[in-house]
Amino acid sequence: MARLLEYADAETAAAALALHVAGRLRADLDSQERTVLVVSGGKSPVPFFRALAAQPLAWERLIVTLADERWVPPDHPDSNEALVRRHLLTGRAAAARMVPLWSASATPEAAAQALVPVLAALPRPFGQVVLGMGEDGHVASLFPDAPELQEGLRTAEPVLAVHPGAAPHPRLSLSLATLLQSRDLALLVSGEPKARLLERALGDGPVEELPVRAVLRQAAVPVSVFWAP
Numbered sequence: 001m002a003r004l005l006e007y008a009d010a011e012t013a014a015a016a017l018a019l020h021v022a023g024r025l026r027a028d029l030d031s032q033e034r035t036v037l038v039v040s041g042g043k044s045p046v047p048f049f050r051a052l053a054a055q056p057l058a059w060e061r062l063i064v065t066l067a068d069e070r071w072v073p074p075d076h077p078d079s080n081e082a083l084v085r086r087h088l089l090t091g092r093a094a095a096a097r098m099v100p101l102w103s104a105s106a107t108p109e110a111a112a113q114a115l116v117p118v119l120a121a122l123p124r125p126f127g128q129v130v131l132g133m134g135e136d137g138h139v140a141s142l143f144p145d146a147p148e149l150q151e152g153l154r155t156a157e158p159v160l161a162v163h164p165g166a167a168p169h170p171r172l173s174l175s176l177a178t179l180l181q182s183r184d185l186a187l188l189v190s191g192e193p194k195a196r197l198l199e200r201a202l203g204d205g206p207v208e209e210l211p212v213r214a215v216l217r218q219a220a221v222p223v224s225v226f227w228a229p
């Protein structure tokens with residue numbers, strides 16, 4: 001059962017999430033050499049990235065990777081890697097090691113194959129996974145209208161290529177199984193247009209309709225929704 005935390009505005013939710021994530025990662029780094037933070041892209045996480053970058057942490061022992069990536073190189077304005085580098089890996093946080101999903105492979109399928117050993121080498125469980133929720137209920141790049149949705153929800157492979165029907169760019173997405181290999185999950189959602197959607201996502205209905213439900217419903221990993229209208 002997901003824990004719903006409501007804040008007055010997006011900035012306050014982002015600050016609270018940054019404290020939550022920093023505390024979680026610090027707890028790992030007190031008892032192990034390295035830990036992994038997995039983040040999504042999109043617009044919502046920018047204030048969270050800035051707030052987290054200001055947190056005192058042993059950044060040089062932190063590995064940052066993405067829940068999903070658009071099939072564009074890092075110098076493209078839609079690149080999630082570029083977003084993370086610009087807003088999170090700044091100041092002391094620049095010492096963290098970034099593990100990108102994009103590579104100069106011929107296709108997203110080839111990039112997914114190349115990522116298998118890279119992701120297998122990351123310490124498990126991840127310290128923290130932070131996700132957003134798209135206006136169609138997608139999470140990471142598990143889109144309701146993508147032909148690969150069932151595969152993403154069921155495969156034991158770590159990552160897959162996704163071709164969403166409407167959203168721009170093919171994607172690379174961690175599979176649901178991999179997103180759940182974490183000590184903790186947080187979902188950052190804000191804005192009135194997503195209020196009704198979040199209510200529906202937390203209610204009954206098929207996962208295929210709103211894939212975010214797969215994360216909200218599972219009981220293996222604690223999940224908190226940082227919500228601001």
Ligand SMILES: O=C(O)[C@H](O)[C@@H](O)[C@H](O)[C@H](O)COP(=O)(O)O
Nearest residue numbers: 040041042043044132133134140
């Ligand atoms: O690359 C992406 O698009 C994301 O990783 C995606 O899953 C995102 O989290 C949601 O689409 C929410 O995006 P917004 O924050 O822009 O609404």
